[in-house]
Amino acid sequence: MKKILVANRGEIALRIMRTIRKMGIQSVAVYSEADRYSPHVLYADEAVCLGAAPSSQSYLNGDKIIAFCKALSVDGIHPGYGFLSENADFAQKVEDAGITFIGPGPEAMRVMGSKLAAKECVKHYNIPMVPGIDKAIEDVNVAKKIAAEVGYPILIKASAGGGGKGMRIVEKEADFEEQMQRAVSEATSSFGDGAVFIEKYVSSPRHIEVQVVADKFGNVIHGFERECSIQRRHQKVVEETPCAIMTPQLRKQIGDAAVMVAKSCNYVSTGTVEFLMDDQLNFYFLEMNTRLQVEHPVSEMITGLDLVEEQIRIARGEVLRIKQEDLVINGHAIELRVYAEDPLNNFLPSIGTLEKYVKPSGEGIRVDDGYEEGMTIPIYYDPLIAKLIVHGKTRTEAIEMMLQAIRDFKIKGVATTLPFGTFVFEHEAFFSGYFDTHFVKNYYSPEKLKDKQKANAEVAAIAALKNWFQKQEIVNAVDNKSTSWKRRLAK
Amino acid sequence: MSDKTYSIKANDFTFLFTEDEIKATDSIRKPNGDFNLIRNNKSVNAKLISASITGKNAIVEVEGENFEITIKDELDQMLEVMGFGIATTKHIKEIKAPMPGLVLEISVIDGQEVKEGERILILEAMKMENSIMIPADAIIKKILVKAGQAVDKGQVLIELD
Numbered sequence: 312m313k314k315i316l317v318a319n320r321g322e323i324a325l326r327i328m329r330t331i332r333k334m335g336i337q338s339v340a341v342y343s344e345a346d347r348y349s350p351h352v353l354y355a356d357e358a359v360c361l362g363a364a365p366s367s368q369s370y371l372n373g374d375k376i377i378a379f380c381k382a383l384s385v386d387g388i389h390p391g392y393g394f395l396s397e398n399a400d401f402a403q404k405v406e407d408a409g410i411t412f413i414g415p416g417p418e419a420m421r422v423m424g425s426k427l428a429a430k431e432c433v434k435h436y437n438i439p440m441v442p443g444i445d446k447a448i449e450d451v452n453v454a455k456k457i458a459a460e461v462g463y464p465i466l467i468k469a470s471a472g473g474g475g476k477g478m479r480i481v482e483k484e485a486d487f488e489e490q491m492q493r494a495v496s497e498a499t500s501s502f503g504d505g506a507v508f509i510e511k512y513v514s515s516p517r518h519i520e521v522q523v524v525a526d527k528f529g530n531v532i533h534g535f536e537r538e539c540s541i542q543r544r545h546q547k548v549v550e551e552t553p554c555a556i557m558t559p560q561l562r563k564q565i566g567d568a569a570v571m572v573a574k575s576c577n578y579v580s581t582g583t584v585e586f587l588m589d590d591q592l593n594f595y596f597l598e599m600n601t602r603l604q605v606e607h608p609v610s611e612m613i614t615g616l617d618l619v620e621e622q623i624r625i626a627r628g629e630v631l632r633i634k635q636e637d638l639v640i641n642g643h644a645i646e647l648r649v650y651a652e653d654p655l656n657n658f659l660p661s662i663g664t665l666e667k668y669v670k671p672s673g674e675g676i677r678v679d680d681g682y683e684e685g686m687t688i689p690i691y692y693d694p695l696i697a698k699l700i701v702h703g704k705t706r707t708e709a710i711e712m713m714l715q716a717i718r719d720f721k722i723k724g725v726a727t728t729l730p731f732g733t734f735v736f737e738h739e740a741f742f743s744g745y746f747d748t749h750f751v752k753n754y755y756s757p758e759k760l761k762d763k764q765k766a767n768a769e770v771a772a773i774a775a776l777k778n779w780f781q782k783q784e785i786v787n788a789v790d791n792k793s794t795s796w797k798r799r800l801a802k
Numbered sequence: 803m804s805d806k807t808y809s810i811k812a813n814d815f816t817f818l819f820t821e822d823e824i825k826a827t828d829s830i831r832k833p834n835g836d837f838n839l840i841r842n843n844k845s846v847n848a849k850l851i852s853a854s855i856t857g858k859n860a861i862v863e864v865e866g867e868n869f870e871i872t873i874k875d876e877l878d879q880m881l882e883v884m885g886f887g888i889a890t891t892k893h894i895k896e897i898k899a900p901m902p903g904l905v906l907e908i909s910v911i912d913g914q915e916v917k918e919g920e921r922i923l924i925l926e927a928m929k930m931e932n933s934i935m936i937p938a939d940a941i942i943k944k945i946l947v948k949a950g951q952a953v954d955k956g957q958v959l960i961e962l963d
Contacts, residue, residue: 476930498907524860544930660901660927664954690927696888730867764867766847770813771862771869774837774848776810776824779857779873781831793929 312335312411313389317351319391320375320680320696323603324351327389330619332715339385341376343369345580345689350681354753357383364572364691370394373401377408386511389413389619390503393693397424398604411550415601419576423536427508429576433596436571441587441595443510447497455487457509457601466493469498475499480512481489484609513595515747518542519554519567520600522610524621525578526631533566534618535640537583540748541735543658548728549735550606551645553612555706555744556592565594572599572616580619580625581607590747605648605698608679609624612644624715643706645713645736651694653726655757660694665688666724671716678720696727706744710736730760736752809874812862878956894938899953903927905909908949910960913940925953934959 315331316339317324328338328351337476345364352358361369370600371396380388387491388405390396390413400421405412414420430445443461447470449453467490470478477498479490489595491507511552536557536744541549553562569584576599583604585597606668606717616633626630653661680697688694701716704710717732718797740754742745804819816859829839837848853860860871906924910916921933922942941963947953 400922433919446946493931500926561803658898659932662902686887720866721868723868764813765815767864767867768815768844768869769817770839770841770848771864772810772812772815772817772871773829773839774850774862774864775812775853775857775860775871776808776819776873777829777831777837778850778853778860780824784859786822 312503312623314339314357314383314385314665315339315387315389315413315623316383316495317355317389317390317391318370318395319393320346320692321371321694322679323391323605323681324349324702325681326679327355327391327603327619328735330623331389334620336387336623338573339379339383341370341379341734343691346689348683348686355515356624359383366394366691373398374403375427377404377410377558379784380410381408381446385410385638386412387411387623389412389622392602392605395659397600399424400786411626411633412579413622415580419578420575423578423601424471425470425579426468426598427506428566429598429637430502430596433572433575436575438568438571438596439594441510441513441597445568447506447508449506451488451491454472454507454509455484458487459484461509461511464514466510466512467494468510469494469502471502471504471506472498475542477507478545508758513587513589515749516540518585518597518655519548519557519588519594519749520583520585521564521566521603522618523569523573523578523584523608523619524582524616524625524631525573527575527628528529528630529541529579530631531570531573532631532633532635532638533569534614534638536562537604537606537609539606539785540746541741541750542748543645543670543731543751547606548648548650548731549646550609551643551706551709551739552609553640554641554770560702561592561594564751568594568596572596575686580622597652605695608677608694608698609644612677612700613640613642614638615641620702642702642704643709644700644702647699647713647732647735648695649699649720649722649732650727650728651688651725652695654731654760655726658728658731658755660690661726662690662694663725665696666721667721668723669719669721670697671699671719673716675712676700676716676786677702686785696722696725699732710742729754729766734760764794806876807879808876809879811872811874812847812869823909894940895960895962896935897922897936897962899925899955899957900934901925901927901932901958903932903953905947905949905951905953905959906931908947910942910945912942913943916940916942923947 314337317327333340337356340358341350341361342352343364379723395401399417402412403417422432444457464482467479477494481487481490481492493503494507518539520537525531536554537550537552538554539547539550572584583600586594588594651661652658664687685769701712703712713736717729735741809818810817839846847865851861858873876947903925906926908923910922916936918938922936923934925932943961943963947959
């Protein structure tokens with residue numbers, strides 16, 4: 312492979328291109344009219360404009376991307392995450408055009424892309440699954456009946472969904488219709504597929520996922536687990552590895568299960584198998600993400616792997632260079648997703664210009680980002696500004712490093728999830744390791760953040776007032792001196 | 803003894819202190835100009851990032867966060883009261899877009915009476931559908947947007963009576 316096009320934007324496009332360059336390969340960036348100034352465009356060896364800002368006219372235009380690949384003699388496409396990364400039809404078209412798709416084959420993507428087909432696929436491998444219905448439902452009344460049978464609370468999920476889109480928790484029957492309509496409508500607009508299904512809602516669930524890496528020769532290894540339970544709106548904000556409550560025995564079980572899931576669909580490339588874990592440490596297969604995950608850096612930190620490099624090597628047809636027994640966990644890594652969102656206002660997107668943007672640096676600190684000071688966060692895409700990742704010898708050390716790194720991360724102009732990060736990493740539930748996906752609901756309120764800000768504001772106010780008093784004392788002292796001079800002169 | 807009061811604005815917060823209260827705080831100023839305060843046994847550092855010549859306006863950093871400070875002494879406070887003495891009572895007259903996005907659905911019509919917490923429209927932003935609820939009982943006076951329309955943050959969507 313001599314030239315790879317990265318069909319993505321922002322931090323992930325830049326991160327992928329860094330590895331591409333490291334491997335002596337040329338990189339091609341794509342961009343929309345809103346992203347001309349983006350670092351990924353400036354970093355790439357070549358860059359092509361796809362069109363107007365909305366994703367449908369730019370980053371989702373697969374045919375245009377393939378046409379550019381042909382024109383520029385590109386021999387590989389890396390899709391990143393989101394956009395076309397899990398679009399089996401696109402992957403097929405890429406292969407048909409004689410270009411290597413750096414990711415899994417279209418078939419594995421198709422199976423795992425549908426939560427229902429995925430359940431069907433892994434059924435025969437003795438992998439535990441959450442109780443529920445494994446068929447798509449459209450009729451509200453039928454759905455209601457099934458929900459009653461499964462027992463409330465239930466979860467309505469889009470079959471083609473991900474990232475919390477098209478997903479709704481329903482606590483009681485009275486809310487069912489409205490929630491189902493919203494789920495179907497969201498699923499239709501986000502994924503073009505309105506199929507939903509119903510699952511029992513596991514209370515106190517932890518979200519644990521396992522990184523897998525598979526080559527084209529049937530070798531599959533796992534790169535341990537990631538704990539991703541700290542979420543808002545069903546979307547992850549904080550991820551860490553290893554999971555604080557994992558035992559070596561449980562790690563082996565869940566790791567083996569993940570490898571089996573990958574094998575069940577003849578998976579190739581890096582992927583992530585997601586599990587729910589209840590408070591009794593029972594785990595259930597949730598779904599498989601057939602792409603490079605947003606939170607992949609934490610796994611890279613503790614394993615020493617460059618997952619993008621592995622993807623490219625696998626796509627080139629190389630045999631995995633590492634065996635399961637070669638992988639050991641080195642230290643502890645935590646990631647905080649820095650979103651342009653206001654934690655004081657329901658985590659709603661906070662759009663604006665990065666008037667100030669200074670990132671932390673130092674040993675064990677990694678920042679994957681796609682913005683620079685002065686840039687505006689566009690409304691058209693995910694509001695992720697950066698991923699702040701720390702790697703310490705122990706979990707406690709990593710938490711302390713993270714708190715300091717957040718203090719050193721200076722962003723002005725938009726509200727961000729940084730103060731929320733401080734809240735999480737200072738919280739005793741997080742510190743103890745015993746928390747679940749309800750962390751935000753159970754512990755967080757904007758008032759708590761506000762109280763803390765108020766306490767800090769008060770300290771700032773006192774300091775400023777003290778400073779002012781000191782200045783006045785100097786002024787007064789000068790005045791006194793001059794009057795005594797006058798007095799002396801008068802004598 | 804001094805009971806002179808100061809009103810200090812720090813970002814969105816306002817504090818009232820008397821001179822004695824400030825002098826009673828356990829704080830020191832380090833040779834490098836940074837402050838350290840011990841409050842409720844907690845040791846907190848504050849860094850003076852910048853200050854105006856008079857010192858009435860300053861930027862102070864505490865735990866990584868910058869606070870813009872404006873100090874008002876008694877004279878300043880008096881002037882302010884005279885200038886802006888008549889406070890307007892808050893009344894919900896309109897619904898503004900809390901973020902930029904796309905109006906997906908409007909659930910009300912002109913002239914409709916709505917109760918607090920009722921959904922009035924759905925706004926899609928960042929691919930998420932957000933139900934916009936009405937914060938208080940009201941009557942819909944005029945709907946200014948259509949379904950399918952893109953709106954900016956702060957744009958008035960619906961006028962209320």
